[in-house]
Amino acid sequence: MKTTKWAISLILVISFLFIISSCAKKEEAGKEQATKATKVERLTSLDSYVPSDAFVYVAFKNLEDFKENFKKTVLWEIWTDPNNANWKKNKIDPFFNKFSQEMGFTIDDFIAMFKGDVVLCVWGNFDTPNNVKLALLIDMKKNPNDLDTLIETKIVPKVKEKIPEFVFEKENVNNLELKKLGRQDKTIYYLNDKGLYIFAKSPDEIKFLIETNQNPVNSFYTTAKFKEIADTTQKNFHTVAFIDIHNILIKANLDKYAKPNQPKPTEIISALGLSDVNYCIFSSSIKDKGFQNKGFVSIIGERKGIMGLIGENRKLNSIKLVSEDSTFYFASSIKEPKKIWEEIKANIKKFASEKEYQQFELDMASFETNMGFNLEEDLLAPIGAEVAFAGGGGLSLTSTIQIFVELKDSNKFLEAFKKLIAKTGITPQEATYQNKKYNYLILPNIPVQIAYGVVGDYFIISNQQSGITKALDCLTNNKNLSGNPKFKNVVKELPKNYSAISYSYIADTLPAIPNLLSLAFAAKMGGKIPELPNFDAIASHLFGSGAVLVTEKNKIKMESYSDGVFDIASTLPMIGIAIPHFAASAIEAQGRSKVSRVQAELRSINTGLESYFVDWNKYPQRLEQMTTPIAYITKIFNDPFNTSETYKYKLNAEKNSWKVYSLGPDNTDNNGEIFYDPTNGTRSEGDIVREKM
Numbered sequence: 001m002k003t004t005k006w007a008i009s010l011i012l013v014i015s016f017l018f019i020i021s022s023c024a025k026k027e028e029a030g031k032e033q034a035t036k037a038t039k040v041e042r043l044t045s046l047d048s049y050v051p052s053d054a055f056v057y058v059a060f061k062n063l064e065d066f067k068e069n070f071k072k073t074v075l076w077e078i079w080t081d082p083n084n085a086n087w088k089k090n091k092i093d094p095f096f097n098k099f100s101q102e103m104g105f106t107i108d109d110f111i112a113m114f115k116g117d118v119v120l121c122v123w124g125n126f127d128t129p130n131n132v133k134l135a136l137l138i139d140m141k142k143n144p145n146d147l148d149t150l151i152e153t154k155i156v157p158k159v160k161e162k163i164p165e166f167v168f169e170k171e172n173v174n175n176l177e178l179k180k181l182g183r184q185d186k187t188i189y190y191l192n193d194k195g196l197y198i199f200a201k202s203p204d205e206i207k208f209l210i211e212t213n214q215n216p217v218n219s220f221y222t223t224a225k226f227k228e229i230a231d232t233t234q235k236n237f238h239t240v241a242f243i244d245i246h247n248i249l250i251k252a253n254l255d256k257y258a259k260p261n262q263p264k265p266t267e268i269i270s271a272l273g274l275s276d277v278n279y280c281i282f283s284s285s286i287k288d289k290g291f292q293n294k295g296f297v298s299i300i301g302e303r304k305g306i307m308g309l310i311g312e313n314r315k316l317n318s319i320k321l322v323s324e325d326s327t328f329y330f331a332s333s334i335k336e337p338k339k340i341w342e343e344i345k346a347n348i349k350k351f352a353s354e355k356e357y358q359q360f361e362l363d364m365a366s367f368e369t370n371m372g373f374n375l376e377e378d379l380l381a382p383i384g385a386e387v388a389f390a391g392g393g394g395l396s397l398t399s400t401i402q403i404f405v406e407l408k409d410s411n412k413f414l415e416a417f418k419k420l421i422a423k424t425g426i427t428p429q430e431a432t433y434q435n436k437k438y439n440y441l442i443l444p445n446i447p448v449q450i451a452y453g454v455v456g457d458y459f460i461i462s463n464q465q466s467g468i469t470k471a472l473d474c475l476t477n478n479k480n481l482s483g484n485p486k487f488k489n490v491v492k493e494l495p496k497n498y499s500a501i502s503y504s505y506i507a508d509t510l511p512a513i514p515n516l517l518s519l520a521f522a523a524k525m526g527g528k529i530p531e532l533p534n535f536d537a538i539a540s541h542l543f544g545s546g547a548v549l550v551t552e553k554n555k556i557k558m559e560s561y562s563d564g565v566f567d568i569a570s571t572l573p574m575i576g577i578a579i580p581h582f583a584a585s586a587i588e589a590q591g592r593s594k595v596s597r598v599q600a601e602l603r604s605i606n607t608g609l610e611s612y613f614v615d616w617n618k619y620p621q622r623l624e625q626m627t628t629p630i631a632y633i634t635k636i637f638n639d640p641f642n643t644s645e646t647y648k649y650k651l652n653a654e655k656n657s658w659k660v661y662s663l664g665p666d667n668t669d670n671n672g673e674i675f676y677d678p679t680n681g682t683r684s685e686g687d688i689v690r691e692k693m
Contacts, residue, residue, distance in 0.1 A: 045116070045117055045139055046059070046117050046119045046137045046139055046196075047059070047119070047219060047220055047221040048212070048213050048216050048219040048220075048221070049119070049137055049198070049209045049210075049212055049213045050119065050121045050137075050209075050212070050219070050220035050221075051121065051123040051133075051208070051209070051212055051218070051220060052212075052218045052219070052220055052222075052223045053123050053223075054121045054122060054123040054220050054242075055122060055123065055243070055244040055247040055248050055251070056120070056121065056122035056123075056241075056242070056243055056244075056248075057119070057120075057121050057122075057220060057226070057240070057241070057242040057243075058119070058120040058121075058240070058241045058242075059117065059118065059119045059120075059240050059241075060117065060118045060119075061117050102158060103154055103155065103158050104154050104158065105150065105154050110150070113140070113143060113146045113147060113150070114138070114140070115140070115142040115143065116138070116139025116140060116141060116142060116195075117137075117138075117139045118136070118137070118138050118139070119136070119137040120134075120135075120136050120137075121134070121135055121137070121220070122134050124251075125251040126251050126252045126253060130201075133200070133201070133205050133208075134200065134201065134205075135198060135199065135200040135205055135206070135209055136197075136198075136199040136200075137196070137197070137198055137199075137209075138196075138197040138199075139195065139196060139197075140192075140195045140196070140197055141194065141195035141196065142195070143195070144192070144194055144195030145192070145195075147192070147197055148192050151168075151179075151181075152168070156168045156181070163183070165183055165184070166181075166182065166183060167180065167181070167182065167183065167184065167187070168180070168181055171189075171203070173189075173203035173207070174203060174207050176191055176203065176206060176207060176210070177191070178190065178191050178203055178206065179191075179192075188200065188201060189201070189202060189203055189205075189206060190206075191206050191210075193210075198210075225244060225247075226242055249265070249266065249269060250266070254266065262351075263350070263351035267350070267351065268351070270304065270305060271305045271347045271350070271351075272305050272307060273302070273303065273304040273305030273307025273308050273556075302554055302555065302556075303551060303554050303555065303556055305343070305347075307556060309334055309335045309339060309340050309343060310332065310333065310334060310335070310499050310500065310549065310551055310556065311332075311333030311334050311335055311385050311386075311499050311551070312333070312499065312551055313497040313498065313499060313550060313551060313552070314333050314385075314497055314498075314499065315497050315498075316331045316332075316333060316386055316388070316498070316500075316501055317386065317406075317457075318331050318386055318388035318390075318404040318406070318458060319331065319388075319480060319481055319482050319501075320456075320474060320475070320478075320480050320482075321404065321455055321456060321458060321460070321471040321474045321475060321480065322388070322390045322402075322404075322471075322474065322480050322481040323390075323392060323400075323470040323471070323473070323474060323480065323481065324474075324479050324480055324481050324483055324484045325392050325484070326390050326391060326392045326400075326481050326484075327391070327392050327504065327505040328389075328390065328391055328392075328503065328504045328505070329388070329389075329390040329481055329487075329501070329502075329503045329504075330388065330389045330390070330500075330501070330502045330503075331386060331387070331388035331389070331390075331404070331500065331501050332386070332387055332388070332499065332500040332501075332549070333385050333386050333499045333500065334385055334386070334387065335385070336381075336385075337380045337381075337383040338376055338380045338381050341375070341376060341380055348360055370423070371416075371419055371420060371423060372419050373415070373416040373419050373420075378412060378413075378415070378416040379413065379416045379417070379420075381408075381409075381412075382407055382408055382409035382410070382412040382413035382416075383405055383406065383407060383408065383413065384405075384406030384407055384408045384457070385406060386404070386405075386406040387403070387404065387405055387406070388402075388403070388404035389401075389402070389403055389404075390402045390404070390481075391467075399463075400462065400463070400464045400466055400467050400470070401462060401463045401464075401467065402460055402461075402462045402467040402470075402471065403460065403461045403462070404458045404459075404460055405458060405459045405460075405461075406457055406458055407454070407457060407458065407459050410454050410459065413459060414454065414459075417452075417459075421441070424441075426441050426442070426443070426444070428440065428441050429441070429442065431451075431465065433468065433469045433472055434472050434473075434476060436453070436455070436472055437453070438451060438452065438453025438454075438465075438468045439451070439452055439453060440452070440465055440468075448463055449463065449464065449465060450462075450463065451463075451464065451465045451467055451468045452468070453468050455468065455471045455472055455475055456475055458471075481503075486505055487503060487505075487546075490503060490546040491503065491546045491548075497550075498548040498549065498550050499549050499550055499551045500548065500549035501546070501547070501548050501549075502546060502547040502548075502549075503546040503547075504546070594640040594641060594665070595664075595665070595676075595678065595688065597640055598639070598640060598641070598662045598664075598688045599688065601637045601647070602647070602660060602661075602662070602688065602690035603690070604633055604634075604637075605623065605626075605633060605637070605647065605660050605690065606660075606690050606692075607633075608626045608632035608633035609626070609632075609658060609660075609692075611632050612625075612626055612632050613656075615630070618653065618656070619651055619653070619656065619658050620651075621651060621653075622649070623636055623646065623647070623649050623660070624636055639662045639663060640662070641662055641663045641664055641665060641667050642662075642663045642667060647660050647661065647662055648660065648661050648662075648663075648669065648672065648687075650671075650672065655693075656692075657691070657692050657693050658691065658692055659672045659689060659690075659691040659692075660689075660690050660691070661687040661688060661689040661690065661691075662687060662688040663687060664676040664685070664686055664687050664688050665684070666684070666685040666686070668685065669687070670685070670686060670687045671687075672687050672689045672691070673687075674686040674687060675687065675688075675689055676688045676689075
């Protein structure tokens with residue numbers, strides 16, 4: 001069992017609850033404070049302990065009213081919804097009941113202890129794992145010894161029952177009275193300084209934070225990078241998460257992982273315009289099941305690279321053609337699409353070898369010759385400054401999806417587009433609606449149509465003919481998404497002009513998720529569908545969310561607004577936690593898929609070799625001999641783990657024995673002598689071998 005499993009689990013559970021609840025002071029106190037504010041207020045009594053070079057800073061202010069505030073949220077409605085009673089009873093309650101029985105206290109007992117602020121900060125560098133510093137600060141000054149008592153009388157004894165080697169010791173380090181938890185090889189230290197609790201990996205980190213507090217000039221809150229972001233957003237806030245993406249990428253030294261003759265990660269980041277981007281997430285107090293002052297995210301970065309091609313502040317006009325029943329809408333203003341293509345080509349030239357770029361140019365020339373038009377002049381140059389994506393309904397094949405492209409020269413664009421359609425070999429059908437003509441294609445063997453046409457100043461392509469007819473309705477009756485009460489309620493605080501906008505009404509799309517999850521789980525669990533919460537009940541309590549991206553001089557800033565708990569601001573922390581796990585699972589799944597493919601292809605080669613031997617009384621010198629003049633195998637397979645080469649083949653003609661193998665997940669040629677064993681981990685060393693000895 002891992003060190004301090006229950007203690008760490010407890011901290012994670014509480015941290016998660018803090019995030020999703022976005023607790024704060026009562027509404028009246030928040031209004032009074034906002035009225036008096038003339039500058040950015042200090043968020044918390046703990047901020048002066050945070051190092052000035054911290055690149056992650058998450059803080060929760062004044063958690064005294066946590067439980068009552070949590071009951072005001074949509075999450076509490078979901079939690080207590082009768083439709084989820086069985087799922088809660090069978091899946092959630094047993095976990096908390098077991099926790100309470102084993103630990104001797106409840107989650108509510110733990111939450112009730114917190115009457116101050118909580119801060120998590122990360123600083124240091126990534127040279128070695130030990131150089132990344134992490135600390136959790138908890139203000140327990142109203143009840144200074146409560147957490148000590150809980151740890152010493154409840155947590156430690158219970159953990160010791162499960163982990164006999166678990167230690168809890170008191171140490172005096174640098175004149176600090178510290179306490180140590182964990183195993184001898186993996187411990188954490190904490191200090192209780194009159195109710196200020198500091199948890200960290202080592203005594204040095206705690207000593208450093210204490211010294212930081214003694215020198216207020218180093219207070220994190222006064223650092224330029226954080227202050228710049230805080231000053232551009234809300235003057236008073238109760239929950240904040242600051243993540244300095246650029247600093248993390250630099251400290252992680254990703255360039256050392258780049259392969260020879262391949263672009264370095266920092267070059268790619270720069271080309272995308274992400275070389276100086278900071279993320280800052282804010283949310284305010286809870287009122288009427290939503291945020292009192294709206295939750296929002298700010299992303300501030302320099303306008304460089306491809307991101308720099310986002311257009312200047314402007315009112316996006318495609319919304320005039322988006323149906324009022326649409327549940328999602330994304331639109332962006334861009335500079336000349338031709339310039340984006342030039343930027344992409346410049347990056348390809350920068351990152352590719354001379355030979356690769358020459359091949360790219362040849363491929364593009366061949367494409368244009370085949371199509372009969374010039375990509376830049378005939379297809380890109382006629383495009384205007386706006387592209388948009390919209391649709392209605394849940395996540396299914398029957399959902400209406402529309403793509404809008406603003407046109408400067410519709411005739412020239414349509415001429416090139418018709419040539420593109422002609423190359424598919426499918427004859428487009430013509431239809432008329434409100435005396436306006438449009439076209440659609442019926443795709444063979446797929447129950448989907450592709451409809452397209454020009455409506456106003458926009459070229460529209462959709463997976464349904466209704467995607468065109470709804471846009472025409474909007475054009476004639478002026479009833480569009482901007483009149484939808486749900487949309488208006490979400491975006492009413494948006495700035496007058498913006499370069500990009502994102503809107504999604506979650507309640508109308510979420511019910512499709514359990515179907516997708518059920519299929520995924522059933523496939524993984526041999527047809528057994530697990531018990532899931534009632535997503536229809538959850539969706540009924542959720543509201544929409546929206547975001548805008550505004551360019552200001554050389555800066556890019558994004559803000560998100562929500563009419564409910566599940567907006568970008570409240571979900572990003574959860575997404576940040578989920579992505580690494582999802583990515584790891586995806587990598588593992590991809591690895592397993594490749595292994596299965598290799599094993600299947602090696603079996604085919606095995607069959608081909610034995611058939612060849614029956615006909616010729618010997619094995620081939622090379623695998624290529626099995627494809628012609630007689631096809632013993634359909635083709636020469638490339639190694640999925642080394643796509644530039646085929647499987648390795650070794651023949652011992654004297655012994656009539658052979659060996660064929662893949663490099664395996666470690667991508668290392670072990671001459672087929674070290675065998676890959678998946679029980680050691682999907683990415684363990686060794687070759688995947690098929691042989692006849």
